[in-house]
Amino acid sequence: MSEDFNTHPHKRYNILTGEWILVSPHRTKRPWQGRLEKVAEEKRPSYDADCFLCPGNKRASGDTNPDYVEPYTFRNDFSALLPGGPQEDFEDGLLKASSETGLCRVVCFSPDHSLTLPVMETEDVIKVIQKWKEEYADLGSREDINHVMIFENKGDMMGCSNPHPHGQIWAQLSVPVEVQKKTEHQKKYWERNKRSLLGDYLEQELKLEERIVIKNEHFVALVPYWAIWPYETMIIPRRQMQHIGQLTAEEEKAYAEILKQLTIKYDNLFQTSFPYSSGIHQQPTNNSDYPEWHFHMSFYPPLLRSKTVKKFMVGYELFAGPQRDITAEQAAETLRELPEKHYTQE
Numbered sequence: 001m002s003e004d005f006n007t008h009p010h011k012r013y014n015i016l017t018g019e020w021i022l023v024s025p026h027r028t029k030r031p032w033q034g035r036l037e038k039v040a041e042e043k044r045p046s047y048d049a050d051c052f053l054c055p056g057n058k059r060a061s062g063d064t065n066p067d068y069v070e071p072y073t074f075r076n077d078f079s080a081l082l083p084g085g086p087q088e089d090f091e092d093g094l095l096k097a098s099s100e101t102g103l104c105r106v107v108c109f110s111p112d113h114s115l116t117l118p119v120m121e122t123e124d125v126i127k128v129i130q131k132w133k134e135e136y137a138d139l140g141s142r143e144d145i146n147h148v149m150i151f152e153n154k155g156d157m158m159g160c161s162n163p164h165p166h167g168q169i170w171a172q173l174s175v176p177v178e179v180q181k182k183t184e185h186q187k188k189y190w191e192r193n194k195r196s197l198l199g200d201y202l203e204q205e206l207k208l209e210e211r212i213v214i215k216n217e218h219f220v221a222l223v224p225y226w227a228i229w230p231y232e233t234m235i236i237p238r239r240q241m242q243h244i245g246q247l248t249a250e251e252e253k254a255y256a257e258i259l260k261q262l263t264i265k266y267d268n269l270f271q272t273s274f275p276y277s278s279g280i281h282q283q284p285t286n287n288s289d290y291p292e293w294h295f296h297m298s299f300y301p302p303l304l305r306s307k308t309v310k311k312f313m314v315g316y317e318l319f320a321g322p323q324r325d326i327t328a329e330q331a332a333e334t335l336r337e338l339p340e341k342h343y344t345q346e
């Protein structure tokens with residue numbers, strides 16, 4: 001990459017979505033070292049009688065959670081999508097609508113209220129991955145489900161009011177727009193080259209080593225060249241797999257390890273339980289073949305400079321397109337150099 005790009009405004013192309021992002025590196029002379037605010041963070045108890053997700057507690061719906069000891073899934077009491085219902089398409093002049101059906105589930109990662117992925121044991125993170133696999137297979141096999149979105153919103157800042165370690169799954173009839181974009185761009189590349197777009201991208205990144213954060217035998221975590229969020233990352237499997245159902249036992253372990261290591265680095269960045277939204281993008285489940293798909297997990301964290309200063313998506317970004325100041329290379333370097341041990345366990 002030209003040296004000019006390190007000091008001058010430029011735009012970068014997202015190969016997966018076909019969108020551009022504006023980068024303004026001249027606004028930051030060097031990567032921000034992070035301001036550590038001495039705000040005491042209370043350690044949460046392992047069990048909270050008022051938590052809807054703790055084992056044995058009553059939920060908003062009136063149902064009671066079992067005394068679960070491993071990752072536990074239940075139907076979201078406030079589901080955004082509902083199964084069944086009328087199926088209709090509406091069109092009147094320029095007004096257009098379609099019915100949407102689906103299911104929303106909650107996955108409790110652990111019975112222990114005090115934990116998060118970075119501080120869970122690797123073997124317990126493996127169980128979360130196995131639960132995701134099980135849900136992807138179960139929901140994906142349904143006739144009325146053509147896409148399964150597995151994600152986690154972590155922290156108040158991401159609108160997650162309950163600190164109990166958990167994620168969500170929204171499964172639905174139609175394929176959501178982000179996944180449609182990614183399918184289209186991977187497919188175009190596959191048809192031209194008979195190779196995985198993300199696989200070739202990963203190969204180039206591994207040669208350059210500028211944006212790699214962590215790697216192991218089966219997975220790589222990097223800051224994508226086109227990252228929007230200050231410390232956005234992506235976990236990509238080295239082997240092309242369309243979905244998590246294809247993970248071998250050895251790959252599950254490697255995935256759990258990199259997931260834990262990456263989130264430890266995140267927590268260490270501003271010495272806080274780092275907020276983010278993460279999601280696993282994989283092939284739709286509508287019985288078609290998707291030889292072009294290469295599953296990956298993206299992390300979109302909002303924090304910019306400290307545990308309280310976040311990046312706002314406002315003004316230009318809302319009306320024109322995303323913009324960032326620190327470059328993907330600077331963010332990767334900062335994350336790479338952080339300790340591998342969790343700051344609370346020092």
Ligand SMILES: [Zn+2]
Binds near residue numbers: 047052112113
């Ligand atoms: Zn809880």
